Amino acid sequence: MPVPPAGTALAGGTNGPRALRPLLDTVLDALTTGAEDRAGPLPPGGPDAVARAVRAACDPVLPENGTGPHDALRTLTHTLAAGAADPADPHCAAHLHCPPLALAAAADLAASALNPSMDSWDQAPAASELEALTSRALAALVYPQATDPDALVTTGGTESNQLAVLLAREAPHGPPGTHPHTSTAPLQIVCGANAHHSIHRAAWLLGLPEPLTIPTPNGILTPDAAHTTLTALAAHPGPGGHNAPGGPVLLIATAGTTDSGAIDPLPALADIADHHGARFHIDASYGGPLLFSTTHRTTLQGLAQAHTVTLDLHKLGWQPVAAGLLAVPDPTTLTPLAHRADYLNPDDDIEAGLPDLLGRSLRTTRRPDILKIAVTLKALGRNGLGELVDRTLTAAHTLADLIEAHPRYELHSRPTLSTVLFRPTGADTATLATIRRTLLNDGHAVLGRATTPTGLWLKATLLNPHTQPGDLTTLLKLVEGHTPR
Amino acid sequence: MPVPPAGTALAGGTNGPRALRPLLDTVLDALTTGAEDRAGPLPPGGPDAVARAVRAACDPVLPENGTGPHDALRTLTHTLAAGAADPADPHCAAHLHCPPLALAAAADLAASALNPSMDSWDQAPAASELEALTSRALAALVYPQATDPDALVTTGGTESNQLAVLLAREAPHGPPGTHPHTSTAPLQIVCGANAHHSIHRAAWLLGLPEPLTIPTPNGILTPDAAHTTLTALAAHPGPGGHNAPGGPVLLIATAGTTDSGAIDPLPALADIADHHGARFHIDASYGGPLLFSTTHRTTLQGLAQAHTVTLDLHKLGWQPVAAGLLAVPDPTTLTPLAHRADYLNPDDDIEAGLPDLLGRSLRTTRRPDILKIAVTLKALGRNGLGELVDRTLTAAHTLADLIEAHPRYELHSRPTLSTVLFRPTGADTATLATIRRTLLNDGHAVLGRATTPTGLWLKATLLNPHTQPGDLTTLLKLVEGHTPR
Numbered sequence: 001m002p003v004p005p006a007g008t009a010l011a012g013g014t015n016g017p018r019a020l021r022p023l024l025d026t027v028l029d030a031l032t033t034g035a036e037d038r039a040g041p042l043p044p045g046g047p048d049a050v051a052r053a054v055r056a057a058c059d060p061v062l063p064e065n066g067t068g069p070h071d072a073l074r075t076l077t078h079t080l081a082a083g084a085a086d087p088a089d090p091h092c093a094a095h096l097h098c099p100p101l102a103l104a105a106a107a108d109l110a111a112s113a114l115n116p117s118m119d120s121w122d123q124a125p126a127a128s129e130l131e132a133l134t135s136r137a138l139a140a141l142v143y144p145q146a147t148d149p150d151a152l153v154t155t156g157g158t159e160s161n162q163l164a165v166l167l168a169r170e171a172p173h174g175p176p177g178t179h180p181h182t183s184t185a186p187l188q189i190v191c192g193a194n195a196h197h198s199i200h201r202a203a204w205l206l207g208l209p210e211p212l213t214i215p216t217p218n219g220i221l222t223p224d225a226a227h228t229t230l231t232a233l234a235a236h237p238g239p240g241g242h243n244a245p246g247g248p249v250l251l252i253a254t255a256g257t258t259d260s261g262a263i264d265p266l267p268a269l270a271d272i273a274d275h276h277g278a279r280f281h282i283d284a285s286y287g288g289p290l291l292f293s294t295t296h297r298t299t300l301q302g303l304a305q306a307h308t309v310t311l312d313l314h315k316l317g318w319q320p321v322a323a324g325l326l327a328v329p330d331p332t333t334l335t336p337l338a339h340r341a342d343y344l345n346p347d348d349d350i351e352a353g354l355p356d357l358l359g360r361s362l363r364t365t366r367r368p369d370i371l372k373i374a375v376t377l378k379a380l381g382r383n384g385l386g387e388l389v390d391r392t393l394t395a396a397h398t399l400a401d402l403i404e405a406h407p408r409y410e411l412h413s414r415p416t417l418s419t420v421l422f423r424p425t426g427a428d429t430a431t432l433a434t435i436r437r438t439l440l441n442d443g444h445a446v447l448g449r450a451t452t453p454t455g456l457w458l459k460a461t462l463l464n465p466h467t468q469p470g471d472l473t474t475l476l477k478l479v480e481g482h483t484p485r
Numbered sequence: 486m487p488v489p490p491a492g493t494a495l496a497g498g499t500n501g502p503r504a505l506r507p508l509l510d511t512v513l514d515a516l517t518t519g520a521e522d523r524a525g526p527l528p529p530g531g532p533d534a535v536a537r538a539v540r541a542a543c544d545p546v547l548p549e550n551g552t553g554p555h556d557a558l559r560t561l562t563h564t565l566a567a568g569a570a571d572p573a574d575p576h577c578a579a580h581l582h583c584p585p586l587a588l589a590a591a592a593d594l595a596a597s598a599l600n601p602s603m604d605s606w607d608q609a610p611a612a613s614e615l616e617a618l619t620s621r622a623l624a625a626l627v628y629p630q631a632t633d634p635d636a637l638v639t640t641g642g643t644e645s646n647q648l649a650v651l652l653a654r655e656a657p658h659g660p661p662g663t664h665p666h667t668s669t670a671p672l673q674i675v676c677g678a679n680a681h682h683s684i685h686r687a688a689w690l691l692g693l694p695e696p697l698t699i700p701t702p703n704g705i706l707t708p709d710a711a712h713t714t715l716t717a718l719a720a721h722p723g724p725g726g727h728n729a730p731g732g733p734v735l736l737i738a739t740a741g742t743t744d745s746g747a748i749d750p751l752p753a754l755a756d757i758a759d760h761h762g763a764r765f766h767i768d769a770s771y772g773g774p775l776l777f778s779t780t781h782r783t784t785l786q787g788l789a790q791a792h793t794v795t796l797d798l799h800k801l802g803w804q805p806v807a808a809g810l811l812a813v814p815d816p817t818t819l820t821p822l823a824h825r826a827d828y829l830n831p832d833d834d835i836e837a838g839l840p841d842l843l844g845r846s847l848r849t850t851r852r853p854d855i856l857k858i859a860v861t862l863k864a865l866g867r868n869g870l871g872e873l874v875d876r877t878l879t880a881a882h883t884l885a886d887l888i889e890a891h892p893r894y895e896l897h898s899r900p901t902l903s904t905v906l907f908r909p910t911g912a913d914t915a916t917l918a919t920i921r922r923t924l925l926n927d928g929h930a931v932l933g934r935a936t937t938p939t940g941l942w943l944k945a946t947l948l949n950p951h952t953q954p955g956d957l958t959t960l961l962k963l964v965e966g967h968t969p970r
Contacts, residue, residue, distance in 0.1 A: 004951050005872050007864055011590035011805075012573030014520040017513040023591035024509055028502040031598060035499040042610060047838055054614040058859060061622035066866035069588035076615070076860050077595045080853075083611025084599045088497030095829070096850075097608045098600065103554035105496035105597035106508035110562045112590040112805035112857075113516060114569045115583065122931050123582045125527060126568025129539040130561070137546035155640060158849040166690065197826040198849060205651065205847065207692025258828050314850060320496075320597035321852040341682040343743050343935060343944075344580070348918050353532055362690065364643040364683060365581075365799060367806040368565075372597075374543060375561050379492055381551035387490050433833050446607050450828060459828075466489050 007069040011113035020113065026073045034081020041089035043082060044443030050083045085446050090464050090471035091478070094448035096258060096286055096315040098463040104319050107375035111368050118153075118366035120344040121354045127368040128357055134374045138311065139327040141291045142284075143304050146329040151311070152337075152360055153370055154324035157285030158198035160310035163326050163337075163362070164281040165189065165202040165250065167308060170336035171279065173248035185247025188212060190229055192221030192264065194257045196283055211252075217453050219260050221253055223268035230276040249278035255300060256286025259450040259459070261417030263287055266302025274305075282306040285324075287417055289316035293386035296393060299416070307333065313373055316389055316418070316463065322369050334359065388465040392418045395467045399460060402472055408480065412457050421450055421457035424483040429456045435482045445478050492554040496598035505598065511558045519566020526574035528567060529928030535568045570931050575949050575956035576963070579933035581743060581771055581797075583948040585805040592860035593805050596853050603638075603851035605829040606839045612853040613842055619859045623796065624812040626776045627769075628789050631814040636796070637822075637845055638855055639809035642770030643683035645795035648811050648822075648847070649766040650674065650687040650735065652793060655821035656764065658733035670732025673697060675714055677706030677749065679742045681768055696737075702938050704745050706738060708753035715761040734763035740785060741771025744935040744944070746902030748772055751787025759790075767791040770809075772902055774801035778871035781878060784901070792818065798858055801874055801903070801948065807854050819844065873950040877903045880952045884945060887957055893965065897942050906935055906942035909968040914941045920967045930963050 009019035043050055057079040066072065085092050088099035116124035118131060131153060139149035154160045169187045189211035191199050203211050212233070214225045233249060251273040253264040266282060273280035282303060288311035290296040291303075303309055313323035328334060338359040345356045358364070376385070396418040403411040403422045412421030423432055432449065436458060439445040448459035458479065494504035528535055542564035551557065570577050573584040601609035603616060616638060624634035639645045654672045674696035676684050688696050697718070699710045718734060736758040738749040751767060758765035767788060773796035775781040776788075788794055798808035813819060823844040830841045843849070861870070881903040888896040888907045897906030908917055917934065921943060924930040933944035943964065 004876070005865070005869050007588060008803075008869070008873060008950065009587045010573040010584045010803075010949070010951065011587040012520070012569075012571045012584050014517060016520070016573060016587060017517045019587040020591060021513060023587055024513075024594060027591050027595050028506060028509075031505075031595060032499060032502045035497070035501070042607070047606060047610070047614075047840060050610040051614045054611050055618065058615065058618060058863060061618050061859065062626070062862045063866045064868055066862075066864045066869045069591075069860075069864045072860045072864035073588060073592055076856065076863065077592065080595060080601070080611050080615065080856060081599060083614075084497075084601055085607050085610055086497045087600060088495040088501060094607055095602070095605065097602050099495045099497050100597060100600045102494045102496040102501060102504040102508055102598075103492060103558060105594065106505060106512050106554075106558055107562065108597040109509060109590065109594050110512050110516060110565060112585060112593040113587075114566060115572060115585045115799075115805050116565070116569055117580070117582050117806060120580065121532060122527070122570050122579055122925055125532070125535040125570055126539050126565050129532075129536045129568075130543065130565065133540065133543060134546050141547070155848050156850040158847070162847075196849075197824070201824060201847065205691065312850075314600075318493075318495075320600050321602060321850055339682070339686060343933065346918075346934065349922070352922055354922075355532060362643070362647075362686065363640050364681075365641040365797075365806050371561065371565060374546065375554075375557045377547045377551075378543060378561065379551045379554045379557035380490070381548045383549055384490050384493070384551045388493060391489070433831075437834070437837055437839075440607055448828065449831065464495070465493065466495065 012115065016113055023069055023073060026070050027077050030074045030077035031081050034078040035086065037082040038084065040443045041092035041446050042085040042440065042443050044441065046441040053083055054079055087463060090467040091445040091475055093460045093462055094446040095461055096463065098315055098318050100320040101318045101376060103379050104372040104376050107372040108320050111371045116368045118368055119357055119364045121357065124368060127371065128355055130374055131368065131370040134370050134377065135325065138325060142309050142327040143329045145304060148331055149327060149329050150331045150334065151325045151327040152334065154326055155322040156314065156324040157196065157283060157310050157312040160312070160324045160326040161196060161198045161283055162202040162205065164308040164310060166206055167333060167336055168250040168279045168281065169206055169208065187248045187250055188233065189250050189252060190214065190233070191252040192216040192254065194219055194221060194259065194262065195252055195254050196258060196285070199252055219257060219262040219452065221264045221269065223265055223272055226251060226269055226272050230272060230278060234276060249276065250281060251278045252281045252283060255282055255284035255288065255303065256417050260412070260421055261286060261415060261419035263299060263416055267305065270302050270305035280306045281308045283310045285310050285312035286315050289313065289385065289389055292382050293389040295390055316392065318388065319372055319376065323373055391465040392462055395462045395472065396420050398469050399462065399472045402476060406476065409476065412452065418462040420460045420462070423457050424479065427483065431484065432456050432458060435479060438482045439478060445475060497600065501598055508554055508558060511555050512562050515559045515562035516566050519563040520571065522567040523569065525928045526577035526931050527570040527925065527928050529926065531926040538568055539564055572948060575952040576930040576960055578945045578947055579931040580946055581800040581948065583800055583803050586803045586861060588864050589804050589857040589861050592857040596856045601853050603853055604842055604849045606842065609853060612856065613840055615859055616853065616855040619855050619862065620810065623810055627794050627796070627812040628814045630789060633816060634812060634814050635816045635819065636810045636812040637819065639811055640807040641799065641809040642681065642768060642795050642797040645797070645809045645811040646681065646683045646768055647687040647690065649793040649795060651691055652818060652821055653735040653764045653766065654691055654693065672733045672735055673718065674735045674737060675699065675711070675718070676737040677701040677739065679704055679706060679744065679747065680737055680739050681743060684737055704742060704747040704937065706749045706754065708750055708757055711736060711754055711757050715757065715763060719761060734761065735766060736763045737766045737768060740767055740769035740773065740788065741902050745897070745906055746771060746900060746904035748784060748901055752790065755787050755790030765791045766793045768795045770795050770797035771800050774798065774870065774874055777867050778874040780875055801877065803873065804857055804861065808858055876950040877947060880947045880957070881905050883954050884947065884957045887961060891961065894961065897937065903947040905945045905947070908942050909964065912968065916969065917941050917943060920964060923967050924963060930960060
């Protein structure tokens with residue numbers, strides 16, 4: 001065979017690292033020049049300016065003949081970095097969009113280079129064992145009393161919530177002796193208006209009725225409201241009669257809303273779900289990592305009472321995307337996912353002791369996202385991660401203090417996690433929307449927004465554990481500079 | 486605030502590259518020593534030996550105090566590499582599990598370091614534009630005549646197929662004036678027995694009836710069989726009467742089966758779908774990249790007649806996982822995915838020109854997997870990628886030649902793509918299963934298996950474009966060495 005085309009060296013094998021080294025140098029250089037050119041949390045000029053720069057860098061996207069690895073890596077990495085909203089900048093604080101740890105990003109390179117695929121043992125011998133051990137250790141944080149807790153690795157909170165709904169849809173339900181007709185009723189999701197949009201999307205995806213959504217004027221789902229709704233559902237005319245539910249119910253609570261970081265009263269909601277025979281899921285995508293913190297873990301009391309818990313380490317957790325998890329107290333909860341594909345897990349292989357991996361995801365081919373997580377846990381330990389959580393929550397309290405002490409700002413409420421809602425006193429909706437988009441267009445700050453019963457607020461979601469008080473003072477000055485007097 | 490804990494430097498910003506450099510050195514060194522220790526396509530000893538090594542490396546998984554970034558990266562990367570089934574080794578040839586290009590793995594580091602999230606413009610300004618341009622360029626390969634083709638980026642063929650089924654479920658269907666009752670019938674999937682297992686899983690997930698599965702004794706779905714099935718479906722007693730279908734139908738064809746790499750007769754199946762008013766999806770996860778090859782692209786004739794096409798560049802395409810796509814001829818096909826979450830894409834932002842990204846995926850937070858793809862396209866061009874495709878298909882023909890010329894082997898059939906089914910002449914099922922597992926346990930080769938009407942076969946799925954004829958000769962010798970005489 002002829003000599004392979006230039007620039008097509010592979011990342012794996014004993015020669016891979018040698019091929020990777022100069023390419024990584026090019027990437028690191030381009031990340032540096034890109035960040036320097038950007039000179040702020042995001043590029044100025046808004047969508048049009050960014051689109052022009054990207055179009056110029058990749059015209060044509062697919063040339064007949066390539067420009068070689070170094071040119072392509074330099075050009076596109078520089079363009080991506082120069083045009084990034086970089087969460088490592090303390091003024092990039094809109095969303096649950098975290099700045100990843102360098103050690104986690106470095107670990108992720110090994111996943112890319114070796115390319116294990118988590119759908120069969122013979123594509124991921126060590127990676128599959130590493131995933132099993134690490135996901136069980138994380139599940140044990142959620143369910144400390146369980147004898148055999150487990151967790152699935154997902155693409156994020158959205159997929160975790162989707163799986164939680166799917167597992168509820170497929171679970172055997174109803175007390176023994178339930179009227180057969182009753183048990184064929186579709187699963188009814190009940191959640192607060194503060195629940196993540198992925199809950200509603202999961203219901204649609206999975207062919208279930210629209211979730212019954214309970215108003216949450218104070219940002220949390222109250223036990224009284226949940227009780228009233230579940231009682232009404234049980235009384236719903238159905239063949240099961242009075243106190244028997246019309247069908248299976250899944251109550252969903254949130255530990256850390258996207259709007260304000262609020263945490264629903266978990267123990268009381270767990271009791272209500274239990275009282276009504278409903279299944280209980282907690283979306284702790286945002287709040288879950290408080291489990292690492294000795295100071296803050298008690299905030300999550302009640303978590304272990306849920307049938308399923310969503311975690312997400314690409315928020316608090318400082319992982320590159322994706323790093324989602326769905327924790328369960330017992331592996332039998334996962335039985336509905338059991339799945340066979342003869343070409344991946346034939347019967348005689350399983351009998352011969354080759355682990356069966358398809359039942360751990362709805363995906364087939366799957367990247368070992370667990371590696372960067374495992375490296376982070378080992379490198380920092382529970383105390384190191386807990387300290388990062390504490391620092392981030394402290395930064396949010398510092399920002400709240402600065403706002404409360406400032407004559408021209410109002411604070412929505414003291415932060416529960418690391419989200420701070422605030423606004424220039426008396427600013428109306430149009431003014432707030434303009435402030436936010438002006439900061440965005442100028443490339444000075446990335447802030448979010450949230451609507452509550454008291455109107456629209458600016459939202460700072462602090463996820464950078466290295467944020468200093470001075471960064472927060474500057475952030476407030478930036479907002480003030482765009483506020484009409 | 487106190488000094489941040491050691492080892493918690495961030496990957497982004499202007500300081501990120503400086504923090505990453507020494508950590509990447511540790512990763513590259515550990516990848517090298519791990520590959521050297523492994524000394525073959527996978528570690529010897531089977532699941533138990535690998536599990537012991539992994540357990541030793543991460544005990545405890547979550548220590549109270551961490552061991553620091555370099556120790557964690559060195560230990561776990563080495564363990565992962567030493568315990569990998571490495572597709573960069575020519576004797577690792579079981580599955581559609583590709584050895585990634587070094588340049589693609591290097592590009593993927595930039596995605597990890599900057600961590601753009603593809604759910605809103607203000608988390609991914611440049612990355613979202615890069616995705617739009619690149620996915621459209623790839624869609625244009627599939628639909629060269631379409632004026633505005635588009636593609637969604639997915640986690641792989643499984644998610645692409647799932648989205649294709651979802652889009653079919655949600656599409657407006659039935660000819661104008663169809664009886665209303667008819668149009669509320671659920672979508673019926675029709676596919677060959679050779680279709681990927683993800684089709685069946687998608688039907689289950691999405692609450693649809695089991696796919697109607699047509700036998701494919703010759704490995705392909707024949708037009709006659711498809712016509713007969715669709716005719717029978719149309720005649721199915723239903724309120725629509727004789728020639729009107731009982732409900733919407735989705736016919737699914739495969740361009741590159743996992744078992745043998747066979748390609749269904751696409752143009753004839755497209756015509757049959759059209760004749761019966763059925764929607765038509767092609768799963769070209771494996772075969773799709775033949776579009777890059779001047780020599781082989783005609784093999785995919787008929788692709789552009791499908792409503793949706795699954796592509797997957799972590800097979801042929803040499804990308805680290807994940808690199809899936811779902812191509813459509815027109816963006817209106819994607820309308821059912823339109824989705825709003827006020828905290829991510831409020832109305833006034835969209836009016837102000839901020840692109841709305843939630844409608845491009847079922848995920849919310851989403852890694853820019855497009856970056857490594859865009860870098861690869863630019864670095865190698867269509868010709869460079871086409872040459873890698875050609876080399877890989879040539880290697881499969883070389884292996885088939887060696888088998889045909891060998892007195893002790895039989896070949897199932899000449900390869901269509903890069904999958905070769907073969908066996909020692911006369912070997913029974915138990916012998917073949919044992920050969921495969923012995924090679925696996927000894928760490929000498931990773932081979933797959935496939936069952937056809939002529940029994941069980943060993944499967945070599947060649948995806949390494951640098952494979953040499955000598956590698957294939959050795960592979961056959963290894964199999965021969967474990968064949969009882």
